[in-house]
Amino acid sequence: MPPEPGLRLVPSHESADIDALVGQVARGDSQAFGQLYDEVSASVYGLARRVVRDPARAEDVTQEVFLEVWRKAARFDRALGKGKTWIMTIAHRRAVDAVRRSESQKRQDHHGAPDEVSHDEPADAVIRDEEHGAVRECLETLTDLQLESVRLAYFNGYTYGEVATLLEKPLPTIKTRMRDGLIRLRDCLEGAR
Amino acid sequence: MSTDLHTLSGAYAVDALSPEEAEEFRKHLDGCPACREEVRELREAAARMGASEAVTPPAHLKANIMLAADRLPQLPPKVRHIGTAKPSRWTPRILGAAAAVVLIVAAGIGISQLPQDDDNLRAAPVAQVFDAPDAATVTVQTSNGGELTVATSEERGEMAVDTDELPPLTDDQVYQLWAIAGDDPVSAGVLEDVDKGAAMELPAAGTQVAITIEPAGGSEQPTTEPIIVVDPSAV
Numbered sequence: 001m002p003p004e005p006g007l008r009l010v011p012s013h014e015s016a017d018i019d020a021l022v023g024q025v026a027r028g029d030s031q032a033f034g035q036l037y038d039e040v041s042a043s044v045y046g047l048a049r050r051v052v053r054d055p056a057r058a059e060d061v062t063q064e065v066f067l068e069v070w071r072k073a074a075r076f077d078r079a080l081g082k083g084k085t086w087i088m089t090i091a092h093r094r095a096v097d098a099v100r101r102s103e104s105q106k107r108q109d110h111h112g113a114p115d116e117v118s119h120d121e122p123a124d125a126v127i128r129d130e131e132h133g134a135v136r137e138c139l140e141t142l143t144d145l146q147l148e149s150v151r152l153a154y155f156n157g158y159t160y161g162e163v164a165t166l167l168e169k170p171l172p173t174i175k176t177r178m179r180d181g182l183i184r185l186r187d188c189l190e191g192a193r
Numbered sequence: 194m195s196t197d198l199h200t201l202s203g204a205y206a207v208d209a210l211s212p213e214e215a216e217e218f219r220k221h222l223d224g225c226p227a228c229r230e231e232v233r234e235l236r237e238a239a240a241r242m243g244a245s246e247a248v249t250p251p252a253h254l255k256a257n258i259m260l261a262a263d264r265l266p267q268l269p270p271k272v273r274h275i276g277t278a279k280p281s282r283w284t285p286r287i288l289g290a291a292a293a294v295v296l297i298v299a300a301g302i303g304i305s306q307l308p309q310d311d312d313n314l315r316a317a318p319v320a321q322v323f324d325a326p327d328a329a330t331v332t333v334q335t336s337n338g339g340e341l342t343v344a345t346s347e348e349r350g351e352m353a354v355d356t357d358e359l360p361p362l363t364d365d366q367v368y369q370l371w372a373i374a375g376d377d378p379v380s381a382g383v384l385e386d387v388d389k390g391a392a393m394e395l396p397a398a399g400t401q402v403a404i405t406i407e408p409a410g411g412s413e414q415p416t417t418e419p420i421i422v423v424d425p426s427a428v
Contacts, residue, residue, distance in 0.1 A: 026267070033262055037255055045250035047243040055251075062250055063258050070262040074269060081233045088240035096208045097388075127247040135245035153209035154239055155246075160204040161211070172200075179203025179235070186238035 018083040026073035033070055040084060041066070042127060044091040050155045051095035052102075061098050065091045096157040103157075138188035146181030149174050202228055206235035212361050264324045268342065269332060318392035322346050322353035331428045335359060335420040337406070345395060345428045352402070352425050353392040356384060359420075362406060369407040371415060373422070374400045383411040398426050 018039055024032030044065050048058035068090050076086055126132060139147060145167070152163045164174040198221050204210050205218050222229050322328060325346035332342045339359040345352040359368060370391060371378035381402070384391055396402065403419035405412075 042247035042249050043244035046246040046248035049248050050246045059254055066258045072268055085237045085240040088243050089236050093208050132245040135242050154207045160209045176200050179200050182203045182235040182238055186234050189241055
């Protein structure tokens with residue numbers, strides 16, 4: 001990653017460090033678990049905040065994620081991806097599960113209502129590190145429909161069927177736009193390394 | 194492989210498939226290394242998008258999580274086969290004296306599950322068994338490709354199953370637990386939520402616990418071969 005010292009508010013780490021920490025956690029090393037928490041908790045909590053919106057529920061999701069990581073660390077397989085990706089995949093699935101559970105509870109409510117505004121939004125704004133800049137730049141390379149499809153699915157927890165309904169587009173269109181958008185994001189991020 | 198299915202990789206990577214579609218796609222992945230690689234890459238891109246939203250969590254959260262992890266057993270790296278018995282025959286029997294005894298025993302073996310939205314990994318009654326000081330646990334593979342972790346606590350007189358590694362079922366199927374003494378399975382209840390697991394009274398020695406896949410709502414007697422049979426006294 002290119003160094004941009006002025007923007008670095010949190011240290012960025014090589015994924016190898018996180019992989020190694022997960023390996024130590026797998027052996028029951030609670031100190032390594034604490035370090036792993038320090039490394040990735042902001043990413044996990046930030047994603048949970050984006051998806052479930054409510055800060056208290058985001059804390060619950062974050063706790064679920066780290067306990068799953070603790071419990072399943074020995075099952076983590078480096079051959080299948082990076083440790084950080086593994087943790088963020090768990091985080092996303094748990095956050096989406098949480099938001100879908102609460103959505104099904106208030107199914108009477110209409111969709112499309114504006115997001116709830118939380119009280120402490122300005123106090124804990126997104127950490128503007130270099131990763132944030134790289135991702136934002138890469139997201140700009142997506143077409144509007146690709147971007148919209150990816151964001152509604154990833155950050156709002158909608159299924160691609162729901163996204164198709166919301167955007168009033170045919171299912172196959174959304175399915176392919178979602179994939180094309182992610183492929184474009186992947187290619188751009190790989191180039192930005 | 195059908196192109197149609199393959200294009201679901203994007204939606205799959207961001208958890209945007211229904212449970213049924215996700216299950217179908219997972220099966221597809223088993224036979225498609227290129228698709229697995231694509232999902233891995235798209236997940237990494239998605240993870241970086243997620244990580245770019247980093248927000249420092251409240252300071253108290255770390256202590257809560259460290260404390261909870263301290264009490265939470267870890268899954269072993271490799272699945273071990275301990276304490277599993279051969280599946281029993283499912284011959285229906287006329288209720289005899291022995292079966293009547295089983296029914297009385299089984300009456301105390303109702304599943305306890307928390308229906309409310311509990312954000313713990315497991316429902317509280319399940320966690321209590323796993324967290325018991327004398328808890329013994331074992332992880333076993335089920336015949337339908339999942340795994341089950343069983344905990345028993347003599348002190349509490351309870352056992353619990355962690356079921357979140359069981360494969361998801363279709364909407365018209367449920368996992369049902371059975372207590373078996375001899376050849377007569379008695380329902381211990383339907384598993385409402387595989388994420389939460391189930392807790393029950395520790396059955397008397399000689400009673401085995403089995404799980405079958407049944408039509409929604411459960412069955413009076415098992416209609417399929419059990420995916421797993423566990424002898425709680427061997428955990």
